[in-house]
Amino acid sequence: MDSVLITHFLSERSMSAPLIGNEIALFLIGTTVGVLVNMHLRKKEKVFQKLADDVDLQIKGILSRMSLWLMEEDKSEYSPDCLIALKESLDLARTCALNNYNNALWKKDSYEMDYIQMRQQQSMVLQEIYENIKSITCLPRQAKQVALLLEGIEQGYHRENTAEGLLKDLDLLFQDLKSHELPSNREEFEARAILFYILKQTKKLLIIKREFILAHRR
Numbered sequence: 001m002d003s004v005l006i007t008h009f010l011s012e013r014s015m016s017a018p019l020i021g022n023e024i025a026l027f028l029i030g031t032t033v034g035v036l037v038n039m040h041l042r043k044k045e046k047v048f049q050k051l052a053d054d055v056d057l058q059i060k061g062i063l064s065r066m067s068l069w070l071m072e073e074d075k076s077e078y079s080p081d082c083l084i085a086l087k088e089s090l091d092l093a094r095t096c097a098l099n100n101y102n103n104a105l106w107k108k109d110s111y112e113m114d115y116i117q118m119r120q121q122q123s124m125v126l127q128e129i130y131e132n133i134k135s136i137t138c139l140p141r142q143a144k145q146v147a148l149l150l151e152g153i154e155q156g157y158h159r160e161n162t163a164e165g166l167l168k169d170l171d172l173l174f175q176d177l178k179s180h181e182l183p184s185n186r187e188e189f190e191a192r193a194i195l196f197y198i199l200k201q202t203k204k205l206l207i208i209k210r211e212f213i214l215a216h217r218r
Helices: 002-012 017-041 045-069 081-102 111-135 142-155 164-178 186-217
Strands: none
Touching: 002 017, 045 081, 045 111, 045 142, 081 111, 111 186, 142 164, 142 186, 164 186
C-alpha cells in the first residue's frame, strides 16, 4: 500500500496539500478495509474445533481397533486405512490452525498449532504400534492384558486428560508382566517381546499427551 501511495506522488510530480489529503484518505480506507477483512478471516475456531473433534474420534477408533485386532491370530485383514484417514484429517486441521495463527490480528496463540503437532506425534507412535500388532504371530496370555490396557486408554480418552492415571496403570502392568514366568518357546518369546515393546510405545503415546497438557496449563 505504501508503494502505491508513493507511486501516486511520483506520477503527479507534486506534493500539494490536496494530493497529500487524498493519499491520507486512501491510506485510511485501505487500512480500515484490511483490518475488517483480517478480523473476518483471522479465527475460524468452530472450524478448527470440528476438525480437532474429528481427529480425536479417529484416534479413539484406532485404539479400539488395536485392542480388538491384538487378540486376533489372523491379522491379514487388519489394514492401515484408519491411520491413513487420520493423517489426512491432521493435515486439514493443521492447515486450519496455521491459517488461524497467521490471521490473528493481535495476540498470537499457538495452542491450535501445538495441539495438532502433539496429535501428529501420537499418530506416528500409533503407526508403530499398528506395525508391531501386525507382526505378532501367536497370542500369549499376556496379549489379553495389553489389549485391555489399550481398551482402557480408548475409554478414558479425553482432550484435557493428563493421562496420569493411565500411566500408573501401564507401569503396574509392566511390573506384573516382568514377574511372569519365562517363555517356553521361541515363538512365545518373540510375541512377548513385541508386547513389551507395544507397552513402551503406548507409554510414549501417553507421555506426549501429558507433556502437552502440562505445558499449556502453565
